[in-house]
Amino acid sequence: MYVNGIGRTKFGALSESLPELIYQAMCNAIWDSPISIEDLDAVYVSNFLGGPYEKQLHLNSVVSSLLPDLRLPIIRIETACASGSSALYQALISLSKFDNIMVVGGEKMTNGTSEESTLNVAMAGDRLADQKQGLIFPAHYALVAQQHMQKYGTTHEDLELVSFKNHKNSRLNPLAHFNYKEITLDMIKNAAVIASPLNLFDCSPISDGAAAVIISKEKKAERDVKVIGSSLATDHISLAHRKEHTTLEAAKIACAEAYKQSGITPKDLDVVEVHDCFTINELIALEDLGICEPGESKDWIREGKTDINGELPVNTDGGLKADGHAIGATGLAQVCEIVSQLRGEADKRQVEGAKIGLTHNIGGVGGTAVVHIFERSN
Amino acid sequence: MYVNGIGRTKFGALSESLPELIYQAMCNAIWDSPISIEDLDAVYVSNFLGGPYEKQLHLNSVVSSLLPDLRLPIIRIETACASGSSALYQALISLSKFDNIMVVGGEKMTNGTSEESTLNVAMAGDRLADQKQGLIFPAHYALVAQQHMQKYGTTHEDLELVSFKNHKNSRLNPLAHFNYKEITLDMIKNAAVIASPLNLFDCSPISDGAAAVIISKEKKAERDVKVIGSSLATDHISLAHRKEHTTLEAAKIACAEAYKQSGITPKDLDVVEVHDCFTINELIALEDLGICEPGESKDWIREGKTDINGELPVNTDGGLKADGHAIGATGLAQVCEIVSQLRGEADKRQVEGAKIGLTHNIGGVGGTAVVHIFERSN
Numbered sequence: 001m002y003v004n005g006i007g008r009t010k011f012g013a014l015s016e017s018l019p020e021l022i023y024q025a026m027c028n029a030i031w032d033s034p035i036s037i038e039d040l041d042a043v044y045v046s047n048f049l050g051g052p053y054e055k056q057l058h059l060n061s062v063v064s065s066l067l068p069d070l071r072l073p074i075i076r077i078e079t080a081c082a083s084g085s086s087a088l089y090q091a092l093i094s095l096s097k098f099d100n101i102m103v104v105g106g107e108k109m110t111n112g113t114s115e116e117s118t119l120n121v122a123m124a125g126d127r128l129a130d131q132k133q134g135l136i137f138p139a140h141y142a143l144v145a146q147q148h149m150q151k152y153g154t155t156h157e158d159l160e161l162v163s164f165k166n167h168k169n170s171r172l173n174p175l176a177h178f179n180y181k182e183i184t185l186d187m188i189k190n191a192a193v194i195a196s197p198l199n200l201f202d203c204s205p206i207s208d209g210a211a212a213v214i215i216s217k218e219k220k221a222e223r224d225v226k227v228i229g230s231s232l233a234t235d236h237i238s239l240a241h242r243k244e245h246t247t248l249e250a251a252k253i254a255c256a257e258a259y260k261q262s263g264i265t266p267k268d269l270d271v272v273e274v275h276d277c278f279t280i281n282e283l284i285a286l287e288d289l290g291i292c293e294p295g296e297s298k299d300w301i302r303e304g305k306t307d308i309n310g311e312l313p314v315n316t317d318g319g320l321k322a323d324g325h326a327i328g329a330t331g332l333a334q335v336c337e338i339v340s341q342l343r344g345e346a347d348k349r350q351v352e353g354a355k356i357g358l359t360h361n362i363g364g365v366g367g368t369a370v371v372h373i374f375e376r377s378n
Numbered sequence: 379m380y381v382n383g384i385g386r387t388k389f390g391a392l393s394e395s396l397p398e399l400i401y402q403a404m405c406n407a408i409w410d411s412p413i414s415i416e417d418l419d420a421v422y423v424s425n426f427l428g429g430p431y432e433k434q435l436h437l438n439s440v441v442s443s444l445l446p447d448l449r450l451p452i453i454r455i456e457t458a459c460a461s462g463s464s465a466l467y468q469a470l471i472s473l474s475k476f477d478n479i480m481v482v483g484g485e486k487m488t489n490g491t492s493e494e495s496t497l498n499v500a501m502a503g504d505r506l507a508d509q510k511q512g513l514i515f516p517a518h519y520a521l522v523a524q525q526h527m528q529k530y531g532t533t534h535e536d537l538e539l540v541s542f543k544n545h546k547n548s549r550l551n552p553l554a555h556f557n558y559k560e561i562t563l564d565m566i567k568n569a570a571v572i573a574s575p576l577n578l579f580d581c582s583p584i585s586d587g588a589a590a591v592i593i594s595k596e597k598k599a600e601r602d603v604k605v606i607g608s609s610l611a612t613d614h615i616s617l618a619h620r621k622e623h624t625t626l627e628a629a630k631i632a633c634a635e636a637y638k639q640s641g642i643t644p645k646d647l648d649v650v651e652v653h654d655c656f657t658i659n660e661l662i663a664l665e666d667l668g669i670c671e672p673g674e675s676k677d678w679i680r681e682g683k684t685d686i687n688g689e690l691p692v693n694t695d696g697g698l699k700a701d702g703h704a705i706g707a708t709g710l711a712q713v714c715e716i717v718s719q720l721r722g723e724a725d726k727r728q729v730e731g732a733k734i735g736l737t738h739n740i741g742g743v744g745g746t747a748v749v750h751i752f753e754r755s756n
Contacts, residue, residue: 051429056505058458061745064612065619071631073610075464076456080436086453096474127434232451234442253449367439
């Protein structure tokens with residue numbers, strides 16, 4: 001199973017409609033791929049909030065309208081912020097039936113007010129308990145950060161370093177939401193508190209955008225990237241049902257399964273994209289992925305090990321924090337970055353000699369976790 | 379590929395929450411099946427309007443919370459009113475990876491006002507053109523009915539006969555939304571017009587409910603039902619892009635493919651469930667499925683051929699019209715009915731000697747179409 005085409009739009013506050021964004025990403029992926037649109041056997045569409053924001057569901061039929069008269073099997077998949085990589089996970093399974101599949105994800109979020117955005121994103125959390133207790137997402141992850149700090153001595157300075165690194169990386173990514181302005185440690189340190197201990201620079205933004213990936217059963221071109229691991233796990237939706245908040249159980253399960261499938265260990269990784277919806281989650285991801293021991297992620301960020309030229313570069317595109325978080329597209333934008341890196345086409349962000357990369361995409365506070373592992377094939 | 383467990387709730391205006399409904403349907407399916415919950419390898423969840431009505435997305439994680447600590451791969455699928463059978467279609471493909479899969483669909487709609495329901499259901503239509511022109515769903519299907527009447531001489535009396543038959547059938551179905559009251563032809567004829575030529579009794583209701591189906595790679599029990607055809611196709615979402623309104627192109631494509639897979643012809647069918655979201659769509663379905671020629675469906679309903687004791691019984695459970703239309707559950711409730719019929723367990727609705735059955739489930743006005751064909755295996 002190979003990725004042979006990737007394409008995305010810029011992330012940010014964009015003027016295009018959701019179908020226009022999806023169309024752009026699909027065109028870019030087709031242009032990047034050796035196959036043509038008529039070779040597609042099926043399409044998977046990932047989107048989280050098309051209903052609440054855009055009053056548009058039934059997006060599989062919208063995507064059918066954007067293609068020539070192919071009338072393909074097209075299905076929409078939604079697993080909150082993990083929708084993009086869940087769609088890829090499903091599409092990879094469906095290569096048992098189809099030869100070539102497009103996976104496209106998109107989100108249009110910036111038309112809403114702040115309040116709408118807060119309430120819409122909260123739909124990824126438990127309605128009957130957590131939502132009604134006021135547990136919107138910054139509050140969810142603030143609890144997680146508090147626990148991690150208490151248990152392991154992680155500090156807000158550590159979170160500031162995550163934010164600083166990701167904003168630095170995003171300035172090398174022309175498609176990133178925040179690529180135009182230098183963000184200093186002082187700006188990060190002095191930002192307004194959102195939910196203590198998290199401040200504005202700990203939170204990923206509300207972004208519009210789309211991303212697409214084309215996969216095929218067979219290798220088609222030298223630069224195709226092989227998928228060597230693909231795994232999805234779920235967990236209880238309410239934080240009240242979790243025994244531990246400093247780790248995401250579903251992420252550990254998905255990760256162990258993906259390592260098993262691929263036969264690699266964390267030491268074999270050359271570049272990874274992790275789900276830094278809030279900075280604390282980048283640190284927890286390093287621990288859940290076995291890249292470091294529980295509690296040691298703070299040392300990794302302090303020592304610069306996750307910089308582009310560090311021991312294991314993390315979120316070279318800027319991550320959700322600074323590349324942006326166009327929710328339905330996010331998991332696929334991660335794949336676009338890893339594929340670019342493994343092809344050696346990541347331009348100023350290129351990690352020298354990258355051969356194996358991983359994506360880690362989370363829904364809610366780990367209610368869904370999806371891990372993919374990719375390998376250069378030439 | 380076999381169905382070995384089915385379960386559903388009553389359809390109607392129910393007091394239970396969406397997770398409670400889903401839980402009931404899952405329990406009923408497990409009780410009905412020879413496998414136990416620990417044997418499940420994955421779950422697919424279908425739901426259309428959990429975001430707009432219930433402020434609850436990320437339903438795959440909600441379902442994870444309803445199971446023991448299994449942390450399975452669970453994915454939510456949404457293709458408007460075809461969500462249930464799209465999830466089954468996907469799950470059948472995924473039997474390439476998994477041995478046993480639960481497919482569960484649910485919808486909670488009756489908490490909303492009439493206006494909310496109208497606007498929410500309209501999200502299955504095109505936002506950028508049709509929705510903004512006021513094309514809510516009764517208006518969509520009124521246009522379709524007008525065209526069919528003009529082209530083929532179908533009359534409102536024919537639609538009344540569809541409604542009358544389905545309400546008659548639903549009185550034999552204890553779980554149906556409308557099973558408590560006799561509906562006479564006079565009541566149907568004299569009902570308030572909704573969108574001419576459609577009146578209240580041409581429209582399926584807003585229902586709460588859930589339904590679940592368990593499928594396995596291997597046959598587990600004598601009464602298991604074999605899946606011999608499964609196909610999904612899509613079409614343009616906007617009616618403005620359709621050349622013809624008296625037929626649904628995607629349904630014809632899905633149907634041709636399902637017949638090809640199963641090696642049967644329409645003449646081999648013993649019982650079918652079709653998507654009568656509006657009465658006109660039951661007639662069009664008979665034509666699209668090749669059960670009769672285009673324009674001849676009016677003769678079939680006039681001659682009683684689709685009655686439970688007719689030549690080919692259609693919507694023995696009452697159909698969407700009278701069993702109800704709990705959208706995310708609808709496609710799976712159709713499967714529950716066909717499986718009951720092929721097992722010989724349909725009680726007062728039993729079609730004698732039924733061996734082969736079909737389900738036809740539509741999203742929007744044919745933006746998605748899914749067809750499944752089932753065969754008795756004993």
